[in-house]
Amino acid sequence: MAKAAPSRAPRTTLRSGLRSALRTGLAPLALLSGAKSFRDNPVIGSRRLNRLGLHVGRIRLADALTAQRRWRLGRRIPAADRRHYAEQGYLIRENLLPPEQFEALRQEIYGSDWPRLEMRQGNAITRRVALDRARLRGSHPQLERLLASREIANLIRYVAGTGAEPIFSLQAILAGLPSERPDPQATLHADTFHSLAKAWFFLHDVAEDEGPFAYVPGSQRMTPQRLAWERRQSLEAAAHPITYHARGSFRVGPEDLAAMKLPPPRRFAVKANTLVIADTRGFHGRTASDHPTCRVELYAALRRNPFLPWNGLDPLALPWVRDHIGSLQLGVLERLQPLGLAKMPWKPAGQGPIDAGLVETELGAAGSLGAGRRAAGR
Secondary structure, three states: OOOOOOOOHHHHHHHHHHHHHHHHHHOOHHHHOOOOOOOOOOOOOOHHHHHOOHHHHHHHHHHHHHHHHHHHHHHHOOHHHHHHHHHHOEEEEOOOOOHHHHHHHHHHHHOOOEEEEEEEEOOEEEEEEEOOHHHHOOOOHHHHHHHOOHHHHHHHHHHHOOOOOOEEEEEEEEEOOOOOOOOHHHOOEOOOOOOOEEEEEEOOOOOOOOOOEEEOOOOOOOOHHHHHHHHHHHHHHHHOOOHHHHOOOOEOOHHHHHHOOOOOOEEOOOOOOEEEEEEOOOOEEEOOOOOOEEEEEEEEEEOOOOOOOOOOOOHHHOHHHHHOHHHHHHHHHHHHHHHOOOOOOOEEEEEEOOOOOHHHHHHHHHOOHHHHHHHHOO
């Protein structure tokens, strides 16, 4: 007689209980980290503590430390860029590379097969390739040179307000797909309560109707109006019906912008070979499109604990770690997910060109946009 398989329920329950206990025990310690979820952290989400000023206090402390770090980084940045960031919250570089170098970079990217990951959010699919400088060396000299650029890294660090290492990826975004679920990135939002940087280096022209990046100029600044708005959100965020909002990525509408005396968002309809770096503590989003669009870019992100008083001492800056940073980041996420300490939304999408099959898979024979851009270089 076959023996019944042992039940896994007790083990699963125990693991869940340990995760819950760990999160509860660490909740107060998370106040001095970049933790932002009002729903998942009972201290951060406490209405009583936020009424007493917890959320606004974290913003003020993070801003004071970030200002000191950014001041020390400023000597590496032209004065015009420092002024532009302070006023607008973003930096932009048109014609970043010489034409021949840019075309060689495009050939390296579009002419290679990559280990791809995908994530679907509403009516948009993001395909991403983690980049390791060690794997690019020798085979992709233009791409490796771009990732090693001190000028680009220093601009990203200044906007983020930290001297840590940016993490680079290749990225293709297919948006405007037929779907009943909207793209959550198409709603203007702030990523978190402290400064951080995201960068996009566009490999082709992005038109007004092709889902360009949008940013509310000056919205990175914590004015009295913005702080008052942040305080109001902190009192209700834990129970907010929008999950992203409840987890600290506050959504914003036109009435909110008007109350904070902020202008409408600027759409970055840009030419190929343009670099945009934004402090995404400011309000930003992906402009919604009424038809399918495919955008291909080199993407970078830099986010670090905002309460560190120093710029250096970043373990990601160690030479071997820096050269393998993309794959190491994915490996850490994969190991932390079973413990409930991180989410891994990315799914393997096979080996192949960065954008091949995205449009074709979703839209059938109509999907020629990606191939056309690869050939035409538009």
